[in-house]
Amino acid sequence: MVCLTFILLHLIPGDPVDVMLGESASGADRVALRMQLGLDQSLPVQFAQYVLHLLQGDFGTSIHTQTAISQLLWQAYPATLLLALVALAIGLIVGIPLGIWSALKAGHWQDVMITMLSIRLAAMPAFWLGPVLMLVFAVWLGWLPVSGMAGPASILLPALTLGLGLSAILTRMTRTSLLEVLNEDFIRTARAKGLTERQVLLQHALRAALLPLLTIVGLQMGSLLAGAVITETIFSWNGIGRLLVESIEKRDYPVTQACVLVVAMSYVFINQATDLVYRWLDPRTRGHQ
Amino acid sequence: MKVFSLLTLAFWLLLVLLGHLCQLQPNQIDLNAILQWPSAQHWLGTDDLGRDILARVIRGVEVSLMVTLLVTAFTMAIGLSIGLIAGYKGGRLDTALMQITNIFLAFPGILLAIAFAAVLGAGLSNLILALCLTGWVTYARLARGQSLALRQRLHVLAAESLGASGWRVMRLHMFPMLISIVLVEAAYSMASVMIAEASLSFLGLGIQAPEASWGAMLRDAVRFMLVAPHYVLIVGGCMMSLILAINLGGDVLRDRLDVRSEGRL
Numbered sequence: 063m064v065c066l067t068f069i070l071l072h073l074i075p076g077d078p079v080d081v082m083l084g085e086s087a088s089g090a091d092r093v094a095l096r097m098q099l100g101l102d103q104s105l106p107v108q109f110a111q112y113v114l115h116l117l118q119g120d121f122g123t124s125i126h127t128q129t130a131i132s133q134l135l136w137q138a139y140p141a142t143l144l145l146a147l148v149a150l151a152i153g154l155i156v157g158i159p160l161g162i163w164s165a166l167k168a169g170h171w172q173d174v175m176i177t178m179l180s181i182r183l184a185a186m187p188a189f190w191l192g193p194v195l196m197l198v199f200a201v202w203l204g205w206l207p208v209s210g211m212a213g214p215a216s217i218l219l220p221a222l223t224l225g226l227g228l229s230a231i232l233t234r235m236t237r238t239s240l241l242e243v244l245n246e247d248f249i250r251t252a253r254a255k256g257l258t259e260r261q262v263l264l265q266h267a268l269r270a271a272l273l274p275l276l277t278i279v280g281l282q283m284g285s286l287l288a289g290a291v292i293t294e295t296i297f298s299w300n301g302i303g304r305l306l307v308e309s310i311e312k313r314d315y316p317v318t319q320a321c322v323l324v325v326a327m328s329y330v331f332i333n334q335a336t337d338l339v340y341r342w343l344d345p346r347t348r349g350h351q
Numbered sequence: 352m353k354v355f356s357l358l359t360l361a362f363w364l365l366l367v368l369l370g371h372l373c374q375l376q377p378n379q380i381d382l383n384a385i386l387q388w389p390s391a392q393h394w395l396g397t398d399d400l401g402r403d404i405l406a407r408v409i410r411g412v413e414v415s416l417m418v419t420l421l422v423t424a425f426t427m428a429i430g431l432s433i434g435l436i437a438g439y440k441g442g443r444l445d446t447a448l449m450q451i452t453n454i455f456l457a458f459p460g461i462l463l464a465i466a467f468a469a470v471l472g473a474g475l476s477n478l479i480l481a482l483c484l485t486g487w488v489t490y491a492r493l494a495r496g497q498s499l500a501l502r503q504r505l506h507v508l509a510a511e512s513l514g515a516s517g518w519r520v521m522r523l524h525m526f527p528m529l530i531s532i533v534l535v536e537a538a539y540s541m542a543s544v545m546i547a548e549a550s551l552s553f554l555g556l557g558i559q560a561p562e563a564s565w566g567a568m569l570r571d572a573v574r575f576m577l578v579a580p581h582y583v584l585i586v587g588g589c590m591m592s593l594i595l596a597i598n599l600g601g602d603v604l605r606d607r608l609d610v611r612s613e614g615r616l
Contacts, residue, residue, distance in 0.1 A: 185595040187546045189553045190587030193573050284459030310469040322466045329459040
């Protein structure tokens with residue numbers, strides 16, 4: 063992964079030295095800067111240096127602002143993490159109850175309504191849902207701030223933009239999963255024992271039905287992180303996504319490289335963690351080890 | 352649902368055709384009429400340079416559909432061939448391929464496409480290239496998994512023992528059984544390709560001005576949202592209708608090709 067991002071960003075046709083110094087710079091200045099950036103070395107040497115620095119937690123310096131990239135990431139990462147977590151919470155709070163309700167009323171009009179709604183929500187890309195939410199809640203109703211990061215309320219709109227899309231997926235998954243579980247033998251047994259419907263649902267069905275959702279949530283965190291790129295741009299939320307987009311615009315490629323790497327590594331980490339939690343929660347997978 | 356999907360797709364195709372017949376001028380600038388509300392002259396109003404939104408939306412859907420179809424066709428062909436060969440040949444080739452796809456899959460969503468587009472530079476052909484470079488992986492995984500299973504089937508073994516060449520086995524005995532499931536995957540992924548194209552254009556990495564594209568239009572629209580909210584609502588609404596139609600079309604195709612309920616694979 064480190065390798066791919068490195069190769070990728072060194073294939074850029076444009077020369078960062080030209081971009082930084084402008085057309086009129088003298089030859090000596092160019093050479094000096096090139097040496098300072100280590101661009102005069104061969105690619106394998108550059109790569110080895112890069113990996114070595116990376117292992118020490120050093121992402122290099124930004125070409126544009128001349129600050130350490132680790133510092134930029136340190137400022138941006140918590141913002142993105144917070145946004146992703148709030149979005150995840152919204153997704154879970156909206157998605158799972160709707161999915162359960164939809165499954166319990168399967169075939170009724172409530173189920174049809176919820177399904178229609180979630181299909182429509184899933185078809186709404188972030189760069190449209192975002193502006194619509196902004197128009198309705200910030201401009202017309204004036205309840206929430208339009209964009210920026212002033213005050214705790216400003217996280218609501220970007221988080222809703224990300225979270226509602228997630229909730230649409232979770233609703234459909236919960237519904238399918240619960241419907242499957244409700245047809246299992248142990249549910250029939252639980253009912254035959256004379257448990258109330260509430261007990262059957264809460265103690266037997268949901269425990270089994272919600273487990274597969276964990277994997278989905280882990281996988282969706284990835285698209286949440288990637289979706290944050292667009293959402294952060296719309297709402298001027300100073301996270302990794304915005305840093306990435308700005309670095310691309312300024313051709314600040316060490317920053318681009320670091321952002322891509324950090325997001326991808328978070329994604330891998332989340333999926334590994336999900337696997338571990340899953341194994342811990344589901345006794346069936348533990349037995350196979 | 353089926354009717355809705357077909358009608359919407361037909362509606363947009365018809366609009367594209369009509370747009371060509373009427374010789375719309377999506378790039379005609381009229382600075383006396385910027386950001387206007389819908390009127391008899393401009394049915395959907397005008398944008399920040401006084402260009403007719405309707406004309407630009409129609410031109411935008413044409414570009415968007417073209418990119419989506421091209422990318423889907425390329426990625427499907429490449430991914431299917433690679434996956435088929437890897438699954439059939441097995442061994443080191445297969446292991447190497449799986450390693451490569453694993454690396455690609457470690458990048459969430461459109462992140463890799465954004466990175467590629469940033470490296471390649473903006474523009475229509477680079478946009479298509481960036482989407483192709485990232486899109487083939489899912490098809491390769493799918494085709495590889497299917498062909499691993501198919502490889503053990505009696506009719507494939509029979510063909511091999513009769514002396515059929517690997518190429519012949521893949522072409523005549525495995526490919527026809529793979530194609531339906533890959534087509535369904537393609538139908539679903541068309542919607543995400545379309546969103547990815549718009550996302551990249553939205554970030555300024557895709558189609559460049561003055562060419563109309565929904566992503567770039569949305570970017571302008573968001574900028575002028577406070578003055579002309581109809582702009583963003585119209586462009587986004589158009590986009591949503593098309594994506595919805597494609598998704599529902601995927602459902603129809605899946606039911607028609609009967610991929611899920613089929614015990615043969």
